[in-house]
Amino acid sequence: MIWSSLPTDVRRLTRPVAAKDYWDKGAIRRHVAKSFNALLIDRKEIKVHRSPVDLMIQEAGDTSSLIVFPEGGRSTTGELGEFKSGLYHLGKKRPDWELVPVHIDNLNRVLPRGEFLPVPLLSCITFGPPLWLEKGESKADFLSRAREAIIRLKEV
Amino acid sequence: MVRFAQDCRLLFMFPISPLSNPLIAWVNPNFLNTPTIVLMAVVLGLLAVVYVIGVLIQRQPESSLNPAVVRAFNSRVRAWWLMFLILTSAVLLGKTITVILFGGVSFWALREFITLTPTRQGDHRTLFWIFFLFTPLQYFLVGRGIEYYGLYSIAIPVYVYLFIAARIALAGDFKRFLERTAKIQAGMMICVYSLSYAPALLYLTFKNQDGSQWSGSPASVLFYFILIVQAGDVFQYIWSKWVGKRVIAPNINTSRTWEGFFGGTLSTTLLGTVLWGVTPFNHWQAAFMSLICSVMGFAGGMTMSAIKRDRGVKDYGTLVEGHAGILDRIDSLCFAAPVFFHLSRFIFSMNV
Numbered sequence: 029m030i031w032s033s034l035p036t037d038v039r040r041l042t043r044p045v046a047a048k049d050y051w052d053k054g055a056i057r058r059h060v061a062k063s064f065n066a067l068l069i070d071r072k073e074i075k076v077h078r079s080p081v082d083l084m085i086q087e088a089g090d091t092s093s094l095i096v097f098p099e100g101g102r103s104t105t106g107e108l109g110e111f112k113s114g115l116y117h118l119g120k121k122r123p124d125w126e127l128v129p130v131h132i133d134n135l136n137r138v139l140p141r142g143e144f145l146p147v148p149l150l151s152c153i154t155f156g157p158p159l160w161l162e163k164g165e166s167k168a169d170f171l172s173r174a175r176e177a178i179i180r181l182k183e184v
Numbered sequence: 185m186v187r188f189a190q191d192c193r194l195l196f197m198f199p200i201s202p203l204s205n206p207l208i209a210w211v212n213p214n215f216l217n218t219p220t221i222v223l224m225a226v227v228l229g230l231l232a233v234v235y236v237i238g239v240l241i242q243r244q245p246e247s248s249l250n251p252a253v254v255r256a257f258n259s260r261v262r263a264w265w266l267m268f269l270i271l272t273s274a275v276l277l278g279k280t281i282t283v284i285l286f287g288g289v290s291f292w293a294l295r296e297f298i299t300l301t302p303t304r305q306g307d308h309r310t311l312f313w314i315f316f317l318f319t320p321l322q323y324f325l326v327g328r329g330i331e332y333y334g335l336y337s338i339a340i341p342v343y344v345y346l347f348i349a350a351r352i353a354l355a356g357d358f359k360r361f362l363e364r365t366a367k368i369q370a371g372m373m374i375c376v377y378s379l380s381y382a383p384a385l386l387y388l389t390f391k392n393q394d395g396s397q398w399s400g401s402p403a404s405v406l407f408y409f410i411l412i413v414q415a416g417d418v419f420q421y422i423w424s425k426w427v428g429k430r431v432i433a434p435n436i437n438t439s440r441t442w443e444g445f446f447g448g449t450l451s452t453t454l455l456g457t458v459l460w461g462v463t464p465f466n467h468w469q470a471a472f473m474s475l476i477c478s479v480m481g482f483a484g485g486m487t488m489s490a491i492k493r494d495r496g497v498k499d500y501g502t503l504v505e506g507h508a509g510i511l512d513r514i515d516s517l518c519f520a521a522p523v524f525f526h527l528s529r530f531i532f533s534m535n536v
Contacts, residue, residue, distance in 0.1 A: 140305045147311040148291075150299040 043067045044095040045084060067094065081117045095130075098174065111171040119161035119170065126158035129174065131181035154181040219462040220404035224272060227411060231268060234261050263513045264414065271410065275403045279386045280327055282406075286383040287323035289510060293375040293518075294319060296511045300495050301367045306357030310348055310368060318344050319376050326380050330387040330535045340377040345369050374488075375511070378518040381525035382406065388525075388533040390464040397534060398464040405528070408463050409477065412456045413520045416478035417485070419455075420448030437489040445482055452478035464532050473527065477520045484519030488512070 044066050051061040051068055061068060069083060084094055096118070098111040119127060133152040156177055161170055238258045270285050298311060318340065325336035349365045385406045390398040424444025432440050456474020460467050488511065529535055 134299065136305070137299075137303065137308075140308055143308055145309075145312045147298070147308060148295055148315055150295055 041091055042093045042095060045069060045097070081114055081121060084118065085122055098171075111175050113167060113171065115174060116161070116167045116170050123161055125160075127160065127174065128158045129156040129177040129181060130154070131156070131178050133182070156181045220275075220401055220407060223404060223407055223411070223459070223462050227268060227407075231261070231264055235265070260513070267410065267414075267513075271407060275407070279383070282386060282403075283323050283327040283383045286379060287320060289514065290323070290376045290379050291315070291319055293379070293511045293514060294371055296509055297371040297375050298368070300491075300497065301371065303364060303368070304357055304359065306355035307352055307364055307368065309355060310351040313351065314344065314348070314368065314372055318347075318372065322376050322380050323383075326384045326387075330384075330389075333384075333529075333535070336380070336384070340372050344372055348372075374515075374518050378522050379514065381521040382409065382517060384525055385409065385528065388528055389535055390528070390532055391534045392464060393466060400462070400464060404462040405464070408456075408459060409520070409524050410517065411459070412452060412474045412477045413481045413516050415455050416448060416452040416474075416481040417516050419451040420444045420478070420482060420485075423447030423451070433486070436486060436493055440482075440486065440489075449475060449478040449482070469532070473524065476523055476527065480520035480523050481516030484516040487519065488515035 042065075044064055046061060046066045046068055051057050051066060067084065084096075096115065098115040115127070118125070131154045133154070134149050135151065137147065138149050138151055139146045159174065159177055165173075238254075238261050241254050242258060270289075271282075273281075275282065294315065303311065322336060322339055325332045325339060348368050352361065352365055352368075383406070386402045388402055388405075390400065390402065390405065392398050420440070421444065423446075424439055424441045427443045427447065428439075428441030430442045431438060432442055432445065453471050453475045456477070457467055457471040460470035463470055463473075465473060
């Protein structure tokens with residue numbers, strides 16, 4: 029959804045990060061994932077020397093942008109869940125990358141978790157100012173700061 | 185059984201038949217007769233004048249007018265252009281296209297309505313069906329012609345209502361059950377059911393005062409209807425600004441006054457009477473029909489204002505930045521359309 033709101037030339041350089049165990053199942057899902065140019069991450073077999081974060085950095089290279097979903101899975105209540113630590117590791121390994129918070133309004137109503145048929149409600153995507161991992165910032169501090177940034181966008 | 189087979193045949197023939205005779209589908213001489221063309225030309229001229237006024241006001245930097253009022257005025261004028269273009273092209277391209285375009289408007293209005301109305305996750309499947317099955321179905325039935333009046337006039341009030349209630353119950357979430365059912369049903373009634381009566385006018389066979397078949401085009405009646413309802417909005421607004429003192433319901437809408445209502449209705453009735461020539465009505469009947477349109481348009485505006493106040497927004501359009509709310513523009517049409525259609529059918533048509 030974020031991907032479709034971007035201009036075409038930006039879209040070519042933007043890759044959503046998705047779970048391999050879900051998007052690699054069945055021909056249709058594989059086709060969808062391929063057409064979005066998705067970067068599939070294996071959630072089951074996480075190796076120490078090839079962690080998902082390393083894989084993301086390697087695949088993105090110097091040109092692509094990644095769309096990351098820091099909550100890991102979507103909540104059913106519409107409340108913003110706690111962020112997983114992957115975002116922190118990403119920020120630590122590549123401190124030069126801009127982390128742009130994005131909030132999608134109404135997403136839980138357009139396509140709730142577990143449903144496959146969307147309802148065409150009006151939705152609104154808000155992009156916020158980028159943030160970086162500060163020097164010496166702890167994991168918990170950084171994740172809650174990133175979460176706050178998203179919540180601020182919700183109120184705009 | 186034979187009758188059923190015929191119906192089936194008609195059902196399958198329907199999408200092909202306009203194509204099999206392209207001349208009639210594209211330029212229908214009965215559809216576009218002289219009074220309709222004259223009326224359209226007059227409206228086009230008026231729109232051009234209003235547009236120029238809007239541009240001139242906007243260009244004046246030191247204007248004494250409130251910029252919000254100017255913006256609202258210009259957005260309304262843009263909406264009229266859109267309405268006029270849709271209606272003109274639709275009328276030129278035939279009834280089926282008109283029905284499809286109105287269906288699109290309903291679909292968009294319903295999106296705005298449901299976006300504004302809180303629903304729960306248990307309503308998701310219900311919403312999917314009303315958007316993608318029942319809304320197109322209503323317009324499909326309207327497009328099948330006046331023979332299907334018996335079905336399309338009850339499809340949403342009865343069958344869709346039963347479906348919504350049962351489907352939400354099946355989803356297993358009982359919280360605020362009646363409220364959710366009523367909200368979705370209200371959206372369907374206002375955005376889809378009521379508005380679908382506007383293109384349904386095209387399928388009526390009107391009669392003259394002596395009972396013989398009217399030779400004019402139903403497209404001009406539809407055009408007349410939309411023009412009168414929109415004029416009613418404008419006249420009520422102007423009268424309210426001009427002499428308005430007694431606000432009808434300050435908690436609902438601060439700009440609608442009794443003076444605006446009576447003055448606007450009177451002006452609309454006069455305009456409708458003057459334009460009687462494009463309709464099968466005589467002077468008195470045209471006056472009566474435009475009076476009804478103005479009153480119903482007023483009722484529609486008040487009702488939608490009440491819903492907006494309840495949800496704490498000013499316009500449906502402000503939901504999404506840079507998007508003009510369609511529902512803000514068609515609220516009066518939605519309320520006036522069923523009444524105008526039913527009166528036309530019972531009093532002025534040969535389809536009773």
